[in-house]
Amino acid sequence: MPKTTTKTTTKMTTKTTTTIPADLDRWLTANDKSGMSDLFEFLRIPSVSARSEHDADTARAAAWLKAALTKIGFTTKVWQTRGHPVVVGEWRKAPPGAPTVLIYGHYDVQPPEPLDLWTSPPFEPAIRDGKLFARGSVDDKGQLWVHVMALAAHLGARGTLPVNVIVLAEGEEEVGSQNLAPFIEQHARKLACDYVVISDSTMFAPGIPSILSSLRGLAYFEIKVKGPSGDLHSGMYGGAVVNPAMALARILATLHDRNGRVALRGFYDRVRPFPAAVLKGMRKLPHSDVRFKKEVGVRALGGEAGKTTLEKLWTRPTCEVNGMLSGYTGEGAKTVLPSVAMAKVSFRLVPDQDPEVIERLLRSHLDTVVPPGVTATLHPMHGGRPWRADLDGPLYTAARVALKAAFGRDPVIVGEGGSIPVVGDFERILKAPVLLVGFGLPGENAHAPDEWISVQNVRLGTRAMAMLYDCLRDPA
Amino acid sequence: MPKTTTKTTTKMTTKTTTTIPADLDRWLTANDKSGMSDLFEFLRIPSVSARSEHDADTARAAAWLKAALTKIGFTTKVWQTRGHPVVVGEWRKAPPGAPTVLIYGHYDVQPPEPLDLWTSPPFEPAIRDGKLFARGSVDDKGQLWVHVMALAAHLGARGTLPVNVIVLAEGEEEVGSQNLAPFIEQHARKLACDYVVISDSTMFAPGIPSILSSLRGLAYFEIKVKGPSGDLHSGMYGGAVVNPAMALARILATLHDRNGRVALRGFYDRVRPFPAAVLKGMRKLPHSDVRFKKEVGVRALGGEAGKTTLEKLWTRPTCEVNGMLSGYTGEGAKTVLPSVAMAKVSFRLVPDQDPEVIERLLRSHLDTVVPPGVTATLHPMHGGRPWRADLDGPLYTAARVALKAAFGRDPVIVGEGGSIPVVGDFERILKAPVLLVGFGLPGENAHAPDEWISVQNVRLGTRAMAMLYDCLRDPA
Numbered sequence: 001m002p003k004t005t006t007k008t009t010t011k012m013t014t015k016t017t018t019t020i021p022a023d024l025d026r027w028l029t030a031n032d033k034s035g036m037s038d039l040f041e042f043l044r045i046p047s048v049s050a051r052s053e054h055d056a057d058t059a060r061a062a063a064w065l066k067a068a069l070t071k072i073g074f075t076t077k078v079w080q081t082r083g084h085p086v087v088v089g090e091w092r093k094a095p096p097g098a099p100t101v102l103i104y105g106h107y108d109v110q111p112p113e114p115l116d117l118w119t120s121p122p123f124e125p126a127i128r129d130g131k132l133f134a135r136g137s138v139d140d141k142g143q144l145w146v147h148v149m150a151l152a153a154h155l156g157a158r159g160t161l162p163v164n165v166i167v168l169a170e171g172e173e174e175v176g177s178q179n180l181a182p183f184i185e186q187h188a189r190k191l192a193c194d195y196v197v198i199s200d201s202t203m204f205a206p207g208i209p210s211i212l213s214s215l216r217g218l219a220y221f222e223i224k225v226k227g228p229s230g231d232l233h234s235g236m237y238g239g240a241v242v243n244p245a246m247a248l249a250r251i252l253a254t255l256h257d258r259n260g261r262v263a264l265r266g267f268y269d270r271v272r273p274f275p276a277a278v279l280k281g282m283r284k285l286p287h288s289d290v291r292f293k294k295e296v297g298v299r300a301l302g303g304e305a306g307k308t309t310l311e312k313l314w315t316r317p318t319c320e321v322n323g324m325l326s327g328y329t330g331e332g333a334k335t336v337l338p339s340v341a342m343a344k345v346s347f348r349l350v351p352d353q354d355p356e357v358i359e360r361l362l363r364s365h366l367d368t369v370v371p372p373g374v375t376a377t378l379h380p381m382h383g384g385r386p387w388r389a390d391l392d393g394p395l396y397t398a399a400r401v402a403l404k405a406a407f408g409r410d411p412v413i414v415g416e417g418g419s420i421p422v423v424g425d426f427e428r429i430l431k432a433p434v435l436l437v438g439f440g441l442p443g444e445n446a447h448a449p450d451e452w453i454s455v456q457n458v459r460l461g462t463r464a465m466a467m468l469y470d471c472l473r474d475p476a
Numbered sequence: 477m478p479k480t481t482t483k484t485t486t487k488m489t490t491k492t493t494t495t496i497p498a499d500l501d502r503w504l505t506a507n508d509k510s511g512m513s514d515l516f517e518f519l520r521i522p523s524v525s526a527r528s529e530h531d532a533d534t535a536r537a538a539a540w541l542k543a544a545l546t547k548i549g550f551t552t553k554v555w556q557t558r559g560h561p562v563v564v565g566e567w568r569k570a571p572p573g574a575p576t577v578l579i580y581g582h583y584d585v586q587p588p589e590p591l592d593l594w595t596s597p598p599f600e601p602a603i604r605d606g607k608l609f610a611r612g613s614v615d616d617k618g619q620l621w622v623h624v625m626a627l628a629a630h631l632g633a634r635g636t637l638p639v640n641v642i643v644l645a646e647g648e649e650e651v652g653s654q655n656l657a658p659f660i661e662q663h664a665r666k667l668a669c670d671y672v673v674i675s676d677s678t679m680f681a682p683g684i685p686s687i688l689s690s691l692r693g694l695a696y697f698e699i700k701v702k703g704p705s706g707d708l709h710s711g712m713y714g715g716a717v718v719n720p721a722m723a724l725a726r727i728l729a730t731l732h733d734r735n736g737r738v739a740l741r742g743f744y745d746r747v748r749p750f751p752a753a754v755l756k757g758m759r760k761l762p763h764s765d766v767r768f769k770k771e772v773g774v775r776a777l778g779g780e781a782g783k784t785t786l787e788k789l790w791t792r793p794t795c796e797v798n799g800m801l802s803g804y805t806g807e808g809a810k811t812v813l814p815s816v817a818m819a820k821v822s823f824r825l826v827p828d829q830d831p832e833v834i835e836r837l838l839r840s841h842l843d844t845v846v847p848p849g850v851t852a853t854l855h856p857m858h859g860g861r862p863w864r865a866d867l868d869g870p871l872y873t874a875a876r877v878a879l880k881a882a883f884g885r886d887p888v889i890v891g892e893g894g895s896i897p898v899v900g901d902f903e904r905i906l907k908a909p910v911l912l913v914g915f916g917l918p919g920e921n922a923h924a925p926d927e928w929i930s931v932q933n934v935r936l937g938t939r940a941m942a943m944l945y946d947c948l949r950d951p952a
Contacts, residue, residue, distance in 0.1 A: 216711060220809040229773025235692060235894030238796045238824055239788040240768075242778035245797035245819075246732070252725035292716075297705025300848035302718035312715040320714045321721035322812050327799035328820060333696040333858040335822060335894075336798050343721075344804060346811060348714055372776035382809040418711030418811075 084171030201438030242373030314415020677914030718849030790891020
């Protein structure tokens with residue numbers, strides 16, 4: 001990174017000293033107990049989307065959410081899909097010219113197994129040490145409930161909202177959201193909005209409100225190297241026949257250069273640099289490589305030379321081998337010269353890289369590195385575009401103000417190395433910016449036993465999201 | 477290879493015009509039918525050493541062979557081992573000063589399955605188109621029987637043999653010969669001999685008698701590369717954590733240089749060049765790369781630059797990947813950054829390379845190529861020394877004369893890319909040179925359904941082996 005001072009295009013901190021509006025804060029305090037009680041009810045419904053034996057429960061969770069939204073004054077509908085239903089709630093009585101905010105969440109949960117590793121049963125919510133334990137507490141019922149309570153505060157304390165609001169909750173997030181993009185496409189006019197807000201992520205650390213500013217995309221392939229028509233005896237044929245496993249290893253070894261950069265020609269051509277201020281902010285985050293190495297269980301880290309760990313994970317594209325198989329892999333020794341060798345290879349992408357372009361670059365690369373005597377075929381398996389937020393827009397300014405007011409400090413800007421395809425879908429179809437602001441915490445066990453959400457984060461998150469609407473009506 | 481004429485240390489052809497002694501030839505012709513009938517009897521015994529339900533059959537085959545040797549005038553004994561028995565027959569009435577020849581073979585056979593792929597049942601010998609079909613016909617009962625008939629010819633036609641003879645037949649060749657080396661060690665004085673003769677291999681092509689002059693050795697390893705303590709999400713961790721599968725691929729890619737040579741430092745230091753005459757002879761063999769590629773099913777061959785295919789297979793050491801496993805290898809895509817990656821890697825060795833030295837070289841190599849962030853462990857699994865015949869000795873001169881007399885043309889010198897550890901054991905323990913002369917043919921299905929041996933090869937092989945004793949009494 002250049003050490004010279006560059007023009008900071010992104011306002012990272014705000015001097016605004018706004019506090020949570022007193023009426024909303026009072027209403028939320030007064031209704032804290034009943035709100036928590038309602039959330040417990042929601043969490044008790046085992047809406048496991050992956051299990052057909054829970055289909056009735058999943059439908060029940062949709063109906064429950066519909067009722068909760070109706071109760072606070074929303075017009076609601078449960079839409080059937082080819083899978084689990086989509087719940088849509090609308091409130092459109094804001095003053096003329098007010099923006100429309102779409103809140104997305106999901107009411108389905110991961111399977112709870114293995115059950116014996118839960119301290120208290122997954123569908124019997126329990127609070128211990130300030131943590132609310134239940135399947136779905138943080139992923140995502142609890143975070144969706146933060147928004148419902150924020151809306152309830154406005155409508156309860158003031159009888160109105162400063163913006164129009166659409167709540168869209170799906171029941172298939174944990175099984176791939178296959179019917180969501182088609183639903184958004186089909187109802188694009190009805191779902192038209194100015195902003196999308198999603199709370200389904202975590203904060204960088206306790207007490208540090210976090211805005212997720214980027215997601216990596218994905219281009220996943222299977223490479224199959226084929227040599228002789230059948231497995232051969234490595235003694236009788238070894239030395240004259242090209243070994244597909246060895247050829248594959250040599251091919252994979254060409255995918256990075258000596259500095260850990262991906263070696264496909266043109267791979268970085270479309271990489272748009274992250275704003276200097278964002279990178280500077282990431283470097284200030286309380287990250288420890290020593291702790292990270294300990295967590296992962298390694299003595300040294302790798303990757304691109306000259307980048308920090310968080311930069312590598314959040315802002316840089318990668319190439320990884322996800323799987324590899326050839327020849328004899330059982331116990332002992334078998335002297336086989338294998339006929340085929342397979343590798344699963346995936347690339348994480350950053351804006352403005354494109355999975356289809358990456359496929360083309362990989363094909364060209366293979367053409368130059370596959371040795372005579374074997375053939376390589378490439379099977380594209382899975383793709384997703386990377387995403388990056390426009391941190392300068394009014395949505396992010398509003399989020400910064402609201403989060404600071406609720407948590408008492410400026411939010412940090414974080415990235416995410418994984419991919420959430422639905423974010424790109426919202427932006428692409430609805431042409432509205434997406435805000436990813438989550439209230440989970442590291443170690444929350446989102447897909448594991450003893451999933452939890454911080455009760456304090458639920459309270460502060462609700463206040464922040466309630467204040468967000470005021471900020472969006474009148475952006476700083 | 478140098479094009480200049482080098483001193484030919486090996487006499488490749490012989491001007492001797494000796495023919496098969498008439499008395500032996502006559503006796504063999506007269507006893508052809510009964511000899512074949514006896515061989516059928518031997519082949520009918522399903523002595524499958526790998527199957528305990530055939531243990532009684534295996535013992536019966538040993539007893540049958542003992543009886544056959546006794547019948548022609550040998551002193552015989554069946555020795556029990558920890559596995560299947562060893563049959564030893566001795567005839568020691570040669571004139572004082574005559575050499576002693578040890579003939580090794582095996583009376584056990586491979587399992588016959590899959591039975592439905594046999595044209596005639598595996599243990600009901602049948603002759604079709606000059607081929608004798610049966611399990612064990614070529615591997616190795618038929619080839620062992622060639623020797624018994626050759627001995628019978630001498631004792632039948634002349635009542636004596638020009639040399640002392642020991643026949644040693646084991647019943648565990650198809651299951652690893654685990655008890656053979658200990659047996660030879662234990663009975664080294666009893667088995668002391670001047671020459672060892674083994675017929676358990678194939679001729680280069682029909683009508684071309686062949687002497688096997690070399691075997692490659694083996695050094696087999698498992699390399700395990702370990703990275704993070706558990707599998708990681710390739711999105712959340714990819715780019716900062718060293719990927720063990722990628723690291724393994726890069727390690728494997730360092731094992732060869734760009735000319736296809738093994739890149740371990742010092743790997744070729746102990747490679748003793750093959751005699752120029754042997755290499756010259758191999759280049760004259762009727763080998764076709766086009767046919768070889770078709771047989772193997774590839775469009776191009778590989779391996780060491782500047783060597784012919786037969787040179788690569790028979791005279792050069794190799795490094796092959798025999799197996800490779802890491803991460804997710806099932807259907808579809810899983811975005812895992814694997815915790816471990818494994819490869820089975822083996823080296824074929826040529827004289828005077830040593831498996832233990834190769835292990836040391838590989839360890840040193842790994843020390844220099846394993847990147848920080850992963851560790852590699854090396855597990856040696858299997859080793860065997862390479863072997864090369866001294867083609868200049870009286871044993872080989874005798875074999876050339878005898879084979880030419882029987883087959884009407886000079887034998888060719890061939891190599892074998894695989895390993896037969898017992899050959900080295902005989903040389904090491906008994907300090908006697910070993911002659912490998914086989915009468916199988918390409919396509920003989922040694923370990924497959926429809927195993928066969930050429931009836932003509934049995935007849936000519938028997939004559940050649942009968943004449944061998946005359947030649948050894950009085951080497952050219």
